[in-house]
Amino acid sequence: MDTPISPSGKKEKVREMFDGIAYRYDFLNHLLSLGTDILWRNKVLRLARKMKPLEILDVATGTGDLAITLSKCRPVSITGIDISEGMLQVGRKKINDKALSNLINLQPGDSENLQFPDSHFDLVTAAFGVRNFEDLSRGLSEMNRVLKQNGNILILEFSTITNPFWKVLFTFYFKWMLPLIGRMVSKHDFAYRYLPESVGIFPYGKEFLGLLQQAGFQNTRQYRLTGGIATIYTGQRK
Numbered sequence: 605m606d607t608p609i610s611p612s613g614k615k616e617k618v619r620e621m622f623d624g625i626a627y628r629y630d631f632l633n634h635l636l637s638l639g640t641d642i643l644w645r646n647k648v649l650r651l652a653r654k655m656k657p658l659e660i661l662d663v664a665t666g667t668g669d670l671a672i673t674l675s676k677c678r679p680v681s682i683t684g685i686d687i688s689e690g691m692l693q694v695g696r697k698k699i700n701d702k703a704l705s706n707l708i709n710l711q712p713g714d715s716e717n718l719q720f721p722d723s724h725f726d727l728v729t730a731a732f733g734v735r736n737f738e739d740l741s742r743g744l745s746e747m748n749r750v751l752k753q754n755g756n757i758l759i760l761e762f763s764t765i766t767n768p769f770w771k772v773l774f775t776f777y778f779k780w781m782l783p784l785i786g787r788m789v790s791k792h793d794f795a796y797r798y799l800p801e802s803v804g805i806f807p808y809g810k811e812f813l814g815l816l817q818q819a820g821f822q823n824t825r826q827y828r829l830t831g832g833i834a835t836i837y838t839g840q841r842k
């Protein structure tokens with residue numbers, strides 16, 4: 605895999621972190637979100653179905669949950685890429701167990717330096733991945749480059765609740781409870797502190813739509829989920 609070590613070193617830290625929690629990732633995901641992550645991925649599926657994609661690329665695919673969900677929209681192929689071999693190994697086993705290996709192929713790869721030709725995919729997706737990119741603009745431009753003209757992007761990412769009452773409650777859970785439970789189950793101190801910290805500084809809403817437009821997407825739209833805890837962003841390659 606061609607993943608240059610950057611001056612900031614974020615990519616290496618992210619890779620190590622996900623390698624470290626890979627074996628507990630799915631369990632903690634569903635526990636900490638009380639299963640809501642599954643509903644959010646199903647919303648991505650409903651939007652994807654309308655797009656009728658044949659070739660799908662799921663970047664930062666991790667253990668492949670979104671790739672597996674998207675298999676229900678009957679594409680010809682789904683490619684998932686990730687920088688963490690630990691996450692991919694867990695994903696390959698799940699795909700094998702579900703007899704989806706002929707449809708979904710997980711391979712190592714850096715979303716900010718995609719090893720695919722221009723104009724190759726009908727749909728490019730990312731769930732909780734773009735927040736971890738070292739260079740977000742570059743990652744979004746790469747996702748744009750490998751899409752066919754009028755091809756679609758679907759990004760599911762954490763955002764920020766606006767209702768002040770729910771915001772106080774959720775912030776307590778997200779900043780205090782979640783890191784505690786995450787640390788106890790995964791035995792990994794940093795990973796579940798990194799989650800609320802990275803969400804707190806990540807662009808969302810109109811600001812994120814602006815970044816999509818700068819990266820070459822048109823008809824951009826956002827769908828706020830569960831009061832704004834997460835948002836799905838969509839757009840089309842010009």
Ligand SMILES: C[S@@+](CC[C@H](N)C(=O)[O-])C[C@H]1O[C@@H](n2cnc3c(N)ncnc32)[C@H](O)[C@@H]1O
Nearest residue numbers: 622664665666686687688691714715731732736
């Ligand atoms: C929070 S997980 C999300 C995994 C999966 N998409 C899901 O919905 O559960 C983030 C993933 O992004 C991957 N990642 C971070 N930066 C990446 C990059 N530049 N290229 C590819 N994968 C990356 C990490 O290794 C990790 O598996």
